[in-house]
Amino acid sequence: MMNARLHDDARDPSDDVDFPRISTGNPQADAILAGGFPSNSVNIVMGQPGTGKTIFAEQLLFHNARLGGGRPLLYLTTLSEPMSKVVSYAQRLGFFDVDQIGTRVLYDDLGTELSASGPAVLVPRVLESIKRLSPSIIVIDSFKAVHDLSDSNTGMRRIVSELAGVLSAYDVTAFLLGEYTQENIESYPEFAVADSIVQLERNALGARDERYFRVLKLRGSGYSEGQHAFRITGNGLQIFPRLVTPDFTSYTPTLERTQSGIEGLDAIIGGGLWRGSTTLMIGPTGSGKSTMGLQFALQAVKEHEPALFVNFQENPAQVDRMVRSLGTDPARAEREGFYHLYTSPVELQIDSVIGDIFNFIETRGVRRVVIDAVGDLMTAASDPQRLHDFLYSLVQHFVVRNVTTVLNLEAAAGFTSPNDREQRWSYMSDNVLVLGRTDNAAASRTLRVVKTRNSEHDAVAHALEIRGDGVHIL
């Protein structure tokens, strides 16, 4: 039966309206895009010069070239950067594979034809390339440069309509790159025909830049909204997807207390910190926060649990010295699961730090985390609300994984009770410990338990002493 046999042909995807996805070659970008770009779509990658558009597109192209499939992938340069320069820079990137050039990855330069004949030459050239090469992916870099050649909006609208017609008629996925601005989205016709729009942003923040990957549109599909930080590395874009609050439906809290490793502390907080809880330690400089945080992390290692100590002030050599002063050999501690994540406050990008922390938790089975201090993150953050949302989500991820966390927060000298800023942190914490220090001749230190969720505690200030083997609560 000819009819039935061909209708039932397994190769025929006619029943499949959930279009296959084109992977970007970047697992994080694929996750943000709910699996990648839909195949046979027209996609815009927009961003100012230097934001990473070309690298993103080339990473996608070489990744798909490695996946095979038989049909070539075509990169068309126009009037932005010459093809020779695009290829020359691409060679320095880790994903570049010279063996794919000319076979699976084809570069072609339309610059000369566009200069001579104007933007109308684009559609016939794309059509001719489809007939001659049967590409499965076409990148046009830059399409904005083609648009800028047009002397009328009507003319460009016609060209875009014809191009969209050709691209949607054939089994090809297209990427139009361009130095577009937010304002262009409403008036440029290419945005009306685009199935997806990805924006790469770069914001100057002091001496460094913050880069963000953002999906503005993805027709017929969900995606992870908001700004996702990224950095450009020798292997392409490294993206840190924005943390969202985890699903709590599969979460089972444990009724287990952890030992803090700080002499006298567990006794005044009901026998130890609940596993999976978050403790905020607020105090001025020299009140003992870092030492207590380090003791808490090292205690985990003594109990054969990996621990992560995150800090932004002391470099690795300084932390090694602190560890040694607490009677622990740093090299041995590291072998046994004490991880130290140091980022200079000058280079601090909160998204990447939080991404790194999350990665440690996921890959190393970390059970305790100390962040010393969240105030450094706040100083580095261009958007305090965004940082707060991020840390809230991170803490919730710790909770569902039963990771016990200590957040240190620097307070002003003479500090007695949390101000508005500090209150925001205390809301997300199960326990709040307030450390005090008086600068009299005796330089006395104190610790007071302000809050312990689901535990009894006293409200009195206890003396805190820093001795050779660490902090003691009296």
Next chain:
Amino acid sequence: MTGRSVSPNELGALVLVVERDPNVRELESFFLNEAGFTVDFAEDGETALAMIRTRRPAIVVTEIMVPKLDGLALCRRIKEDTAISDTVVLVFSILAAHGRAREAGADAFLMKPLAERRLVHTVRELLVRREATQPRSQSGQE
């Protein structure tokens, strides 16, 4: 003209493409010509039906969404008319209408976009099978 005038295994078998989109028409024409077929076009179902009666194509490749007589109605009319009911019909559409195409009597269904290998392979296979299932006297090969 009573029997078929072409063999699917000969170059030049006539394919009637019923398609309104000029880009699809151009690409279908290019790839089918490259594969050795002769291609004719109709932009709507009524014109296509008239051309089938007069030109007797070996196969009709039709979009569902064409004016006057849609691709599925065209398919039904072909299969109900004994004079032309042996015409092979491939429904090639932007719509995921596999089941509806089968109900209309289509010999095969493909979903757009155009992937030339899949299209050419399907057209060839349909014609080979048609020839194998029809008496030689009906296929104009005397």
